[in-house]
Amino acid sequence: MTFDIPAPDERARGEARERLDGLVKPLGALGRLEELAAWLCAAHGTVPPRPLDDVRVVVFAGDHGVSAASPVSAVSPVSAYPREVTAAMVRVFLSGASGVNVLARQVGARVRVLDVAVDGDLTDVPPEVTAHKVRRGSGAIDVADALEPGEAERGFAAGRAVADEEIDGGADLLIPGDMGIGNTTVASALVAACLGLPAEDVVGAGTGVDERGRARKVAVVEAALARAGSRAREPFALLTALGSACAAATAGFLVQAAVRGVPVLLDGVFSGAAALVAREIAPEAARWWLAGHRSTEPSQAFALKALGLEPILDLGLRLGEGSGAVQAVPVLRAARATLAEMGRLADLA
Incomplete structure (x- = not known):
């Protein structure tokens, strides 16, 4: 390719x-x-x-198998919140009441949410939200591949198509957002695999889990890396084994923005992980990306260092959604x- x-x-x-x-x-x-x-x-x-008049945030939403509830608790073993929050948040984005909606309005940015791999029922949302859906949820990466053969490529193509849609609509600046319970675990696995790092170094608190929860995340990432083995050396095989449909879509979005010569502001840990994979697919694409902010997640720091990017802001944010990158827009305008x-x-x- x-x-x-x-x-x-x-x-x-x-x-x-x-x-x-x-x-x-x-x-x-x-x-x-x-x-x-x-x-x-x-x-x-x-x-x-x-001028950077037309700024667009695209939130790629999807569920992850590592966020499945345990038999004795309604709370995910790797998150402080249950996976049902992902579908619920898609509706919040559509209502205009999410964190990134509020922050984007302050800088005149538009927010679009896409169901790429949400597991919950979203039959009540507008059809354009599900127009690029790849599958329902992703596999639990500690015990199975995240995606079926060919789905990483489909997700990547979907992300490219979305970038084209936004740029054809007049976008001057693109921001990839993310929504999905379990996102930080998947991002940590991708970063660890790309950079050859141990799970202990890349795993953070995510949505705010305690040390016991972080230990569970470390164990999940360790098992996932061991299971994936040498397949992690090829980017689409890596996305299939350890990623997700929304990670693949984000990577495609980043690459196509570069193809079209449109700047991108990366957000937090998830877009940072997707950027590492995207660079493996298209090395020259990284010249079109800036880092909007520094996340509290350790894997983002490793990803940005490898990409040679210095965050514009450091506000201690860990919300995701594209919310941190949106705050850097006034700095670029200044x-x-x-x-x-x-x-x-x-x-x-």
Whole structure:
């Protein structure tokens, strides 16, 4: 599988740096804003970069077998919440009352939710929500493959199609969101497999489990890695063994955004894990991604380091949904404004 991914415009990046150095300020005084402004210029091929008026969040929703309730408890062994929350949250997104809905409204971003692999009944939602559904839930990765043969490729293709839909609709900036009880366990397994890390290093508290719950997550990831074995070396085999349909869709979304030359703000641990896999599929795609924020999950830190990305914000967020990346949008707009609106030293009387 090959992709024609354009290179960011280095001429525009260099021109942006020269212009930044000539603005009415000491050299480098705007810190990270200057780096981001030059990055946007390279992405857009123009100085200053175009406005980021149309920002779109796509929440990929799906359930995971590791979140199945135990025989003695209604609470998932790897999460502080039962898996029924996934389907319920899809309806909350549609109502406009989720965390990312509220935060996105503050920056004028649009939120779209897609049922890629939700296990619960969503027959009452609009058909466009389920238009890219791959399956109902994913397998429990500690004892079985997450996906059937061919489903990782189907999920990846679905994510690419969604990126095209959003870009054709006018998106200037894309943000991948996620919703699914058990997401952090799956993300940890993907990161550990991609980077050759032990489960103990990558597993965090997720939705807020205690040390006993985290130990359960570590055991699940250890079992999953042992079961997957050498198959984890090929990205689609990795998604089949340890991922999910929504992880595959997120990876496809990230790659297609790069193919179309549209910048992406990664969110938290789940999009970070999907980005690692996406880079294995299309290495040049990573040049089109920024990290919106630093999650509290350890596996995200490993993923971002491997991707060479420094988060724009660090607010201690762990909600997911695309909520952290949305908060970085004003920073990118501020970076653009410095080039578009600040005066030049040469023009001082």
